[in-house]
Amino acid sequence: MNISASSPRQGGILRPALAVFTVLSLATGLAYPFLTSGIAAAVFPHQAAGSLIRQGDRLVGSELIGQSFSSAGYFWGRPSATAPMPYNAAGSGGSNLGPRNPALAEAIQARIAALKAADPGNPLPVPVDLATASGSGLDPHISLAAAAYQAARVARARGLPREQIDALIQAHTDKPWLGVLGAPAVNVLMLNLALDRRGAPR
Secondary structure (H helix, E strand, O other): HHHHHHHOOOHHHHHHHHHHHHHHHHHHHHHHHHHHHHHHHOOOOHHHHOOEEEOOOOOEEEEEOOOOOOOOOOOOOOOOOOOOOOHHHHHHOOOOOOOOOOOHHHEEEHHHHHHHHHHHOOOOOHHHHHHOOOOOOOOOEEHOOOOOOOOHHHHHHHOHHHHHHHHHHHHHHOOEOOOOOOOOEEEEHHHHHHHHHHOOOO
């Protein structure tokens, strides 16, 4: 029996394989991305453009990417361990330090010391998200506990009643999706911009 004579010719297999490859490449590599991007831009233009925040013609940030704040009159975000500088959106990532690494303990202690130095009379324990960096290094949110920890300091620095600060925190708290998925979190940049609209720190 001649096996080679009964087998399909190589060209007969290659041609349909290339045709399927080409069609799928065009469909999934070009048509689908353009379609989904077009729908997103039409239905959710702000989110599709990166949730950018502008003041007039000036770009001040994104709702999705944290920024560094160190003044007493601003809420501080979650620490960032991205390289070569904090909150580097082009180099998202954590420190990769293990729990027994002395460098991790030193970084945490330094963050706690900075928080206590900025508000030495605060008796509250430092919330964990103000002392530890996230896996991405770009978190734009802090927990309600982290916002409450800083509220008195920000109120004093800005000469505002604590009640106004608490109201602003609530106004810029993102609720859990569908009311059950996730935990409430405060968008730090949006909150600080709202504070600036009330007046600069003293």
